[in-house]
Amino acid sequence: MLDRELLENALEEIKTLRDELILIAQGMDIDVPNYQSLLNLKQYNIVRGKSRTELQKKLVILGLSSMGRSYAHIAATTDAIYDLLNAALYQKPESIEVSDRYIPLKIPEAVKIASHNSAALFGGKSSSKFTMQKTSIMVTLPSDAAENDGHLIHRLADAGVNTFRINTAHDGPETWRAMADIIKKINQDQDQKEMIKIFVDIAGPKIRTGEIRKLDLPIKIGSKRFEKEVLFVTGDQISRGEKVDETTQQISPAQIVVEKKFFNYIKIDDHIKIFGSGGKKGFVTITQLGEGYAKGIIEQKLLIDKDSICMLKKYASPVLNVEKQCDPIRLFIGDHLRITEDPILGSSAFVDDQDMVIDPAVISCSLKGLATFVNISDKIYIDDGKIGLVVVDKGSHEVTAEVIQAKVSGTILKEEKGINFPDSHVKAAAITEPDKENLETVLDFADNLGLSFCQSSKDVRDLQTFLEERGKSHIGIIAKIETKHAIANMPKILEQLLSCEKSGVMIARGDLAIEVGFENLAYIQEELLDICDAAHMPVIWATQVLESQMKSNLPSRAEVTDAAMASRAECVMLNKGAFAVHTIDVLIHILNGMHTLFRKNRQLLNKQTLW
Numbered sequence: 001m002l003d004r005e006l007l008e009n010a011l012e013e014i015k016t017l018r019d020e021l022i023l024i025a026q027g028m029d030i031d032v033p034n035y036q037s038l039l040n041l042k043q044y045n046i047v048r049g050k051s052r053t054e055l056q057k058k059l060v061i062l063g064l065s066s067m068g069r070s071y072a073h074i075a076a077t078t079d080a081i082y083d084l085l086n087a088a089l090y091q092k093p094e095s096i097e098v099s100d101r102y103i104p105l106k107i108p109e110a111v112k113i114a115s116h117n118s119a120a121l122f123g124g125k126s127s128s129k130f131t132m133q134k135t136s137i138m139v140t141l142p143s144d145a146a147e148n149d150g151h152l153i154h155r156l157a158d159a160g161v162n163t164f165r166i167n168t169a170h171d172g173p174e175t176w177r178a179m180a181d182i183i184k185k186i187n188q189d190q191d192q193k194e195m196i197k198i199f200v201d202i203a204g205p206k207i208r209t210g211e212i213r214k215l216d217l218p219i220k221i222g223s224k225r226f227e228k229e230v231l232f233v234t235g236d237q238i239s240r241g242e243k244v245d246e247t248t249q250q251i252s253p254a255q256i257v258v259e260k261k262f263f264n265y266i267k268i269d270d271h272i273k274i275f276g277s278g279g280k281k282g283f284v285t286i287t288q289l290g291e292g293y294a295k296g297i298i299e300q301k302l303l304i305d306k307d308s309i310c311m312l313k314k315y316a317s318p319v320l321n322v323e324k325q326c327d328p329i330r331l332f333i334g335d336h337l338r339i340t341e342d343p344i345l346g347s348s349a350f351v352d353d354q355d356m357v358i359d360p361a362v363i364s365c366s367l368k369g370l371a372t373f374v375n376i377s378d379k380i381y382i383d384d385g386k387i388g389l390v391v392v393d394k395g396s397h398e399v400t401a402e403v404i405q406a407k408v409s410g411t412i413l414k415e416e417k418g419i420n421f422p423d424s425h426v427k428a429a430a431i432t433e434p435d436k437e438n439l440e441t442v443l444d445f446a447d448n449l450g451l452s453f454c455q456s457s458k459d460v461r462d463l464q465t466f467l468e469e470r471g472k473s474h475i476g477i478i479a480k481i482e483t484k485h486a487i488a489n490m491p492k493i494l495e496q497l498l499s500c501e502k503s504g505v506m507i508a509r510g511d512l513a514i515e516v517g518f519e520n521l522a523y524i525q526e527e528l529l530d531i532c533d534a535a536h537m538p539v540i541w542a543t544q545v546l547e548s549q550m551k552s553n554l555p556s557r558a559e560v561t562d563a564a565m566a567s568r569a570e571c572v573m574l575n576k577g578a579f580a581v582h583t584i585d586v587l588i589h590i591l592n593g594m595h596t597l598f599r600k601n602r603q604l605l606n607k608q609t610l611w
Contacts, residue, residue, distance in 0.1 A: 002062060002088060010058040011085040015094075017055075018082050020046050021075050025104075034498040036105045037113060037536040041498070043074040044534030045491055062088075071534040073110035114536040118570040120502045121448055121476050121538050122162050123197055135591050136162035136571040138199060138540065139580060141179050143171050150182030152580075157186050157196055159584040164196060165450075165573065166442070169203035173441040176200070180445040197447040199478070202435050204452025205428040207419045209382060210364030212346035214324035218277045218303035221254040229253035230284050232272070232294040232310075234263040239304065240323040250578070253295070258310050262317035266294045273311040274319075276302040329361045330410040331387055331403045336360035337413070339380070340398035341370040346413070360400065365419060367426065374399050374424045381405075383417040385514045422484060422515040430459035431466065439466065448476035450506060455485040457496035464500060476502035478540065481528060482511035490528070494535045504570070505532050509543040529568055541569035549586055550577025563587055567594035 021043045028039055047067070056066040064084060070077035086093045105113075122136035139161050145152050153164065164183055166176050180198055187195045219241040222228045228242065231253050243252040256274075266272070270286045280303070284296035308319040329348045331337060336349075338360055346363040367373070371394050374380070380389040380401050388405025430453050431439075439449075451463055460479055467473050477500050479486075479493055486493065497503035507528050513521045532539045546563050549555035555563075563586075566572040572591075574583060 004089070006058055006061065007085055007088050010055065010062060011082070011089065013055045013058075014078060014082050014085060017047070018078050021078060025075070032499070036109070038495060038498050040072065040074055040105055040110070041491065041494055041531070041535040044071055044531065047074055071530050072114060072536060073105055073107045074534065075104050076107045076110070079104065110536065114533075114538075117502075117504075117536055118538045119193070121197070121478070121504050122571050123193060123195055134595070135567050135569060137584060137587060138163040138165050138571050138573040139584070140165040140167060140573070140575050142576045143175060146175065146178035146182055150179075150185075153179065153182045154186065155581050156584065159581045160588055161584065162196060163199050163448075163571065165199045165201055167201045167203075168435070168438045168442070169201070169206065173438070176442055177445070180442075184445065198445055199448045199450060200442045200446040201450040202431065202439065202452050204430055204435065204480075205432055206452065207365060207367045207421070207426070209413065209415055209417045209419060210343070210346060210366065212326040212329065212363070212413075212415050215327050216306060216322070217325035217328075218305040219254070219323060219325065220301065220303055221256070222282060222298040222301045224301045227297050227299055230296050230298050231255045232263060232266060232284075232296070233257055233292060234260045235292075236321070238321050238323045239319050256304065256310065257320040258317040259320065262310065262312065262315050263294070265312055265315050270312055272296065274302060274304070275309045275311070277305045277308065278303065326415060329363070329413040331361065331406050331413055332410045333403050333406050335403045336392070336400055337389060337403065338362040338398055338400050339365050339370065339419075341365055341368055342397055346415070361413070363413060367419070367428070371396060371399055373426045374421060378421065378423040381420040381422065381514045383414060384510065385420075385518070387411050387413060418511065420511060420514045425485060428453070429462065430454050431462055436466070443467075443470060443472050443475065446475055448478055448502070448504070450478050450480050452480050453482060453511075454479040454493065455483055456489050457492040460493060460496040460500070464496075473501055476500070476504065478504040478506050480506040480508045482508040482515065484515050487516070487524065487528070490531055494531065494537055497537060498535060504538040504540060506540040506542050506573070507569075538570040540571040540573055541566040542573040545572055545574055546583050546587060547575065547577070549583045550574060550579055553579040553582060555586065560590065563590050564594050567591050567598060
């Protein structure tokens with residue numbers, strides 16, 4: 001027997017909430033775009049405007065919906081609970097006068113709207129039924145994706161990619177166009193609803209470290225632990241150390257440039273003696289000769305500089321064209337770093353004979369007006385949080401910050417690395433002048449545009465206006481949420497997105513984690529998923545999804561769990577990697593399993609077959 005007093009208390013609270021939801025509906029203009037989604041978003045904000053946990057406890061005890069999974073249809077769930085409570089008390093619900101034009105959003109209709117919005121951005125068949133919701137897969141294309149007649153793009157498409165991401169922060173219009181042409185050819189044989197979409201990411205006002213001065217420092221070849229390959233070449237090439245391609249993870253061996261006369265003497269099985277810096281020497285055994293190169297193996301680590309010599313029998317050659325190295329700015333906790341907007345070359349700290357710092361290390365920053373945005377005690381993070389600092393002093397064009405986060409052995413500061421100012425309100429337009437130039441070259445093939453560092457509804461409106469002026473309003477706008485200010489302005493950003501023909505949100509967890517703190521990311525991404533659910537707004541789950549799998553073909557256990565969580569979003573984004581095709585197979589397997597358990601954030605009580 002249900003507790004009558006508990007029923008009456010719950011009914012009183014639900015009635016008060018229901019009155020609030022109806023009141024806001026009466027004051028809305030129903031002729032605005034996406035009216036029902038906009039109203040539901042506002043009603044969600046009312047529900048979340050105060051704690052409802054005590055009400056939820058009562059509803060759970062009564063065996064009713066706790067409203068914890070009703071974000072897409074707030075009013076319909078509230079009405080249903082209201083009617084059930086009245087029925088349990090054997091009384092007739094009170095009638096409330098509402099506008100004749102107001103039609104409450106029913107639960108199946110909310111599902112249909114969300115499904116339609118997802119299909120508009122990512123393709124696939126829209127459904128009004130309670131079927132499992134498919135999470136689309138997006139993959140970032142590497143710079144060489146269009147080479148070999150787009151072989152990689154074809155393989156990725158066959159593996160199950162629904163959307164390809166073109167990042168305008170890299171490459172140029174010719175490369176982007178070549179990628180788009182390959183995708184267009186693939187789509188010629190596709191049904192309209194199954195066509196692969198092109199997501200073009202606008203670079204935005206990404207703040208980065210500037211150039212560091214180059215010094216005549218030794219380059220490293222070989223290893224103390226492993227055999228390493230070395231190339232001998234001649235001509236105008238550069239003597240350099242081993243390089244790793246971040247996209248393919250392929251290793252290019254160290255390269256030594258020698259005089260042409262010396263190169264012509266090299267034969268298979270020759271042992272070339274190299275006199276490195278510091279008087280050390282090593283041997284390279286030649287294993288292969290090719291057109292313009294000789295490849296060999298070295299079994300020890302050796303440092304090479306412009307004074308190094310190669311010896312082969314009675315022949316000798318200096319090492320030519322040694323690549324200059326960036327000044328190694330190694331920062332330790334407690335060190336100071338000057339960050340300036342002036343266009344100077346970064347450099348290490350200047351110390352005296354007693355290793356006392358006379359001038360701290362310095363690096364330039366791409367943010368103009370730096371000192372006007374940043375205050376004393378503000379935190380700064382560089383290179384995805386590898387270096388953390390706090391501002392201790394500021395001038396007219398620079399700030400001085402103390403290192404509070406770095407490796408025990410010190411962290412090297414590098415060029416062109418992102419800088420985050422989580423405590424500072426950096427006022428920068430989301431669309432820069434270079435972005436506008438790039439946009440002109442992609443509008444004829446982009447299906448969706450990623451608005452990087454979107455911080456306010458104005459940023460969305462600016463892109464809307466840009467597209468409207470060019471007759472391209474059909475292109476979808478996806479706001480990338482990656483700053484504290486974007487989170488604070490989330491309701492207004494969503495309201496503006498709902499005025500677009502097509503729109504979505506990307507939870508860009510890379511910069512976002514640095515902005516809000518890694519320890520807060522899990523909580524915040526949940527809140528973002530919930531409010532987007534309320535607005536029937538499609539969500540892209542992005543950054544480092546199965547990253548180890550992409551690079552080494554072996555995922556970490558934490559990555560698998562993270563990928564499983566992505567099933568709550570409408571799309572999951574993979575970055576570039578050598579094992580992208582296999583990673584897609586793994587991701588699809590994970591998502592298929594999760595879709596048997598969950599639809600969005602609602603657990604499904606399917607038949608259990610594990611035991």
